[in-house]
Amino acid sequence: MQDHVYPSIYFSYFFFALMAGGALYFFVKSLKSGYLGRNSEEPKHRMLEDDEQGGIR
Amino acid sequence: MPEETNSSVNPSAAPSWPVHEDTTAKWFLISSIAYFFIVGIIAVVIAAKFVWPSLLGTVQYLTYGRLRPLHVNGMLFGWLLAADMGLTYFMVPRLCGVKLWSEKLGVATAALWNVIVLGAVVSLLMGWNQGLEYAELPLALDVLVVVAWIMFGANIFLTIASRKYDQMYVSIWYIMGTILWTAFVYLTGNFAVLFATGVNQANLNWMYVHNAVGLIFTPVGLAIAYYFIPKSSNTPLYSHKLSMIGFWALAFVYVWTGAHHMIHGPISQWLQTIAIAFSLMLLIPVWAVVYNFFATMKGQWYQLKDNIALKFLMSGVVFYLLTCFQGPMHSLRSVNAIVSKTDWIPGHAHMAVLGAFSFFAIAGTYWMIPRVFKTSLFSEGLANWSFWFMMIGGLGFFVTLRLGGFWQGWQWNNVAIPFIDTVVALKPVWIVRFFSGILMFLGIVSFSYNIMATILGAKDRPAVAA
Numbered sequence: 001m002q003d004h005v006y007p008s009i010y011f012s013y014f015f016f017a018l019m020a021g022g023a024l025y026f027f028v029k030s031l032k033s034g035y036l037g038r039n040s041e042e043p044k045h046r047m048l049e050d051d052e053q054g055g056i057r
Numbered sequence: 058m059p060e061e062t063n064s065s066v067n068p069s070a071a072p073s074w075p076v077h078e079d080t081t082a083k084w085f086l087i088s089s090i091a092y093f094f095i096v097g098i099i100a101v102v103i104a105a106k107f108v109w110p111s112l113l114g115t116v117q118y119l120t121y122g123r124l125r126p127l128h129v130n131g132m133l134f135g136w137l138l139a140a141d142m143g144l145t146y147f148m149v150p151r152l153c154g155v156k157l158w159s160e161k162l163g164v165a166t167a168a169l170w171n172v173i174v175l176g177a178v179v180s181l182l183m184g185w186n187q188g189l190e191y192a193e194l195p196l197a198l199d200v201l202v203v204v205a206w207i208m209f210g211a212n213i214f215l216t217i218a219s220r221k222y223d224q225m226y227v228s229i230w231y232i233m234g235t236i237l238w239t240a241f242v243y244l245t246g247n248f249a250v251l252f253a254t255g256v257n258q259a260n261l262n263w264m265y266v267h268n269a270v271g272l273i274f275t276p277v278g279l280a281i282a283y284y285f286i287p288k289s290s291n292t293p294l295y296s297h298k299l300s301m302i303g304f305w306a307l308a309f310v311y312v313w314t315g316a317h318h319m320i321h322g323p324i325s326q327w328l329q330t331i332a333i334a335f336s337l338m339l340l341i342p343v344w345a346v347v348y349n350f351f352a353t354m355k356g357q358w359y360q361l362k363d364n365i366a367l368k369f370l371m372s373g374v375v376f377y378l379l380t381c382f383q384g385p386m387h388s389l390r391s392v393n394a395i396v397s398k399t400d401w402i403p404g405h406a407h408m409a410v411l412g413a414f415s416f417f418a419i420a421g422t423y424w425m426i427p428r429v430f431k432t433s434l435f436s437e438g439l440a441n442w443s444f445w446f447m448m449i450g451g452l453g454f455f456v457t458l459r460l461g462g463f464w465q466g467w468q469w470n471n472v473a474i475p476f477i478d479t480v481v482a483l484k485p486v487w488i489v490r491f492f493s494g495i496l497m498f499l500g501i502v503s504f505s506y507n508i509m510a511t512i513l514g515a516k517d518r519p520a521v522a523a
Contacts, residue, residue, distance in 0.1 A: 008252035012245045019241045023308045043226040044294040
């Protein structure tokens with residue numbers, strides 16, 4: 001029987017690196033888009049009024 | 058094929074708001090509630106088997122080995138993930154200010170998801186089981202899960218891509234994370250793991266098991282909480298900036314923690330230490346999330362008196378805090394030496410999956426169903442009963458299993474005590490577990506009945522008032 005242990009582990013490492021790289025890329029992109037900047041609080045007000053029944057409880 | 062928006066609803070308030078069909082969300086929610094009820098019966102049966110081990114023991118389809126994976130997979134994929142997907146189909150179009158990219162693709166996804174869950178019921182009862190924790194489903198069903206997830210992910214990402222607003226609310230970030238992380242976690246845990254053996258296989262499996270909770274149910278659960286806590290309390294989130302810090306902290310910390318399930322096992326010490334260190338670092342995103350929710354509720358706690366969705370949500374937040382404090386603590390080598398593999402672990406897992414994330418999903422369902430069916434809830438009183446049944450039953454379950462787990466671990470650490478004596482000694486714990494399970498099941502029955510009665514009698518009651 002052929003041993004596939006290391007290819008499968010390397011596949012998982014590769015996948016992990018891909019996801020970590022993607023996370024880093026989007027983290028930097030979110031910083032540039034101002035998510036931690038001065039106007040970062042706008043979405044929380046908008047979400048309360050964003051549907052056809054805005055504001056009902 | 059983005060569908061056009063209709064500006065005819067509420068034109069004076071917001072002329073460009075789309076009319077949401079919500080067909081997909083309805084299908085997912087209704088089927089998930091049906092599975093919640095059915096798998097709840099199985100949960101009670103396996104809890105009874107702890108107390109009366111010979112119960113139904115002569116029927117091969119109803120043995121513990123067949124029913125336990127059915128309970129786990131049924132609750133995780135039949136109830137919770139399906140409910141979370143239904144709520145995602147509800148939240149994302151509203152947060153993006155557009156219609157769902159394709160309602161037809163969504164309904165096809167819901168149909169496929171039901172095929173998968175029903176296939177899981179048949180295969181697990183037949184004993185067709187891969188023998189890996191949380192990855193018991195046969196390979197053919199794993200492939201269908203991947204296909205369904207691609208359909209779900211494509212629909213949600215294309216909806217987000219067509220959004221009206223530049224900056225996305227934190228729930229959308231968590232949902233995008235859920236979709237991408239699930240791809241990573243599920244493929245590794247269900248496919249790569251099949252080609253590994255021994256310790257390496259165990260390590261991959263535990264990475265999958267832990268991240269199934271941490272990178273699938275946690276982010277989508279938090280997306281739901283971040284959406285429904287402000288919505289149901291009609292109060293803006295305390296800090297969107299803090300919510301983003303919590304999101305990125307979770308993204309960078311969680312994936313390393315799985316190996317804490319193998320502490321004192323035959324894996325490298327450095328890997329165990331990394332898992333412990335990152336488990337402790339989890340307290341950063343957890344506190345960022347919990348503080349944000351508590352601060353949002355400042356001056357609003359009175360609303361819990363008559364707001365059923367908020368009751369479930371804030372209780373879920375407390376359980377989330379407790380379970381996420383417990384997790385890092387039992388990853389410490391000294392604590393782990395006592396509690397590892399004991400009843401403490403199912404107590405911890407149930408507090409996360411039931412106490413926190415199912416409470417969030419139930420709250421979302423109570424909030425969403427009357428609105429999408431343009432009616433009001435069948436019974437507020439019954440909804441309150443469902444809350445208290447689940448709260449008291451859940452507390453009985455969590456507390457008993459934690460204390461029982463410690464007791465069990467201390468006995469196991471004493472070589473003078475024969476193993477069978479530790480099994481007999483735990484019977485009182487399992488009796489309390491069974492009766493707590495009955496209470497939780499009554500909660501599921503009252504919740505399911507209330508929602509179904511709301512849907513079936515929708516035309517007889519007026520829509521929820523503003």
